[in-house]
Amino acid sequence: MRLPTLRRSRPVALPGVVGVARLDPRTKNLTKRLRPGDIAIINHVDLDRVSAEALVAAQVAAVVNAAPSISGRYPNLGPGILMAAGIPLLDDVGAEVFAKVGEGDAVRVHGASLYRGHAEVAFGVEQTEETIAKATDDARSGLAIQLEAFAANTMEYLRRDRDLLLDGVGVPDVSTQMEGRHVLIVVRGYDYREDLVALKSYIREYRPVLIGVDGGADALLEARLKPDIIVGDMDSVSDTALRCGAELIVHAYRDGRAPGADRLDRLGLESRVFAATGTSEDIAMLLADSKGAALIVAVGTHLSLVEFLDKGRSGAASMFLTRLRVGGKLVDAKGVSRLYRSRIQTWQIVMLLVAGLLAFLVALAATPAGQAWLEVVGIRWNDLVFWIRGLVT
Structure with missing residues (x-):
């Protein structure tokens, strides 16, 4: 069975x-x-x-x-x-x-x-x-209440850091020269990848000082750019970026505590401390402004009130005053990419190539060897013309 x-x-x-x-x-x-x-x-x-x-x-x-x-x-x-x-x-x-x-x-x-x-x-x-x-x-409907709280936090920040905002007191010294130069500050925030791609020509031509704010340093390395300065509390930047040779500025609390300094000490890296109440991107802008930057281009930073609130902390109120302090020097990366045009135009490159070719031919014609070479080229050209005519007829 x-x-x-x-x-x-x-x-x-x-x-x-x-x-x-x-x-x-x-x-x-x-x-x-x-x-x-x-x-x-x-x-x-x-x-x-x-x-x-x-x-x-x-x-x-x-x-x-x-x-x-x-x-x-x-x-x-x-x-x-x-x-x-x-x-x-x-x-x-x-x-x-x-x-x-x-x-x-x-x-x-x-x-x-x-x-x-x-x-x-x-x-x-x-x-x-x-x-x-x-x-x-x-x-x-809650924006009105948040706006009041935002204003209160802004006034508190002004009370605590007015010496820094008004007179630049407490800004550390750096060896990177920024006087009269463009400074590009990169935060790993909104649309930073797209902005860095759009700014490649600008970076290549103007060679701005590159400041990475925490993870913004890794964003620069991903774009095959080496940061000159890294600013932040050092909690979201990789060891690779910290060891790339950039100057390191640790963002500390107003009382002097700097948790990020302990990490750099363990890595055996030298750093300077910047004590301020605001955010790390704020102190990067204040650093560039106090060192005489001619233009500050911001990548991935916050611009609107909703974006400030979306930062998710009361310290975001400092961004408002920082932007007032920096003033007309600050330009968003999207504005630069839309307005910037390379100073070298395509027709100029073509004219340069044509002029170089003519100069080369004139130099050849001035020497016996060049004259012989041009004569051979002329013969080959005539042969090519006769061959083409033969195909057509």
């Missing part, structure tokens, strides 16, 4: 998005080790544009946020960027998720839940294009 053949049943695929969990409360640190298909678990109130673009660039399968991605303070830009890229966003699941999920666990996002295996480990809000659009519209 023949026994029936047993068939193995295929496992039923569970619904949702499956991936390996990568966790870090600081999105900036997490994006450095994300791989395509990972599920990023973050704790980021008001997800900003730069962080969202970094998550998209890492090609994550989904994002789980322990905090609200849109708190309603202002219409932040990050969640919309994730939606536009087709990346699911599970929002406001609570900080307990960091205790329930470990680095490297296989997890699944489905609807408003996060699963590890079949067990639900977190529950939050499933964001969609509709929910994000509504939350963004609601947040616009």
Whole structure:
């Protein structure tokens, strides 16, 4: 008697998005080790544009946020960027998720839940294009309140750092000469890659002083440019960039504490300290201005009020006063790329080549050897003409 053949049943695929969990409360640190298909678990109130673009660039399968991605303070830009890229966003699941999920666990996002295996480990809000659009519209009404807070932070910054803003007190000495030169400040922020590509001709012709603000130094190296100065708290710049030979300026707190200096000491690198309340891109601009830069071109920096708020910290108020201090020297990279035209035109290059060729022929004709060579060329030319005529007739 023949026994029936047993068939193995295929496992039923569970619904949702499956991936390996990568966790870090600081999105900036997490994006450095994300791989395509990972599920990023973050704790980021008001997800900003730069962080969202970094998550998209890492090609994550989904994002789980322990905090609200849109708190309603202002219409932040990050969640919309994730939606536009087709990346699911599970929002406001609570900080307990960091205790329930470990680095490297296989997890699944489905609807408003996060699963590890079949067990639900977190529950939050499933964001969609509709929910994000509504939350963004609601947040616009909060701009007036944020504007008041922004103004208050600006006045506090002016009170603390008025000597720096008005008289340049506390700016460290640097060996790189900036007097009368153009200075290009690169922040790894909005559209920095596109801006650097658009500025290649400008950089090649004017050879500006290159200042990288933290990760902006790596952005310069990616564009095959060597920074002259690196400014920042040194938490998001690579060891390779720090060792490239640039001058290092550590951004310190107003009380003199400089956590980034410890890292440079461990690497055996010399540095100078710049104590200021504002952001690292602010002190880079103040450094260039105080050292006599003729023009400051900014790449990846913040320009509008929403972008200032999208920076996500009260210190962003310092950007407003810094730009007032720098004044007409400051130009956004997009403006330079649109207005700049190379001083050497194509027709000038063609005329130079023609003039060089004529000079070469005249020099040949002035020597016996050149005359003989021109005679041979003339004979070959006549042969070519007769051959072409023969083909035609």
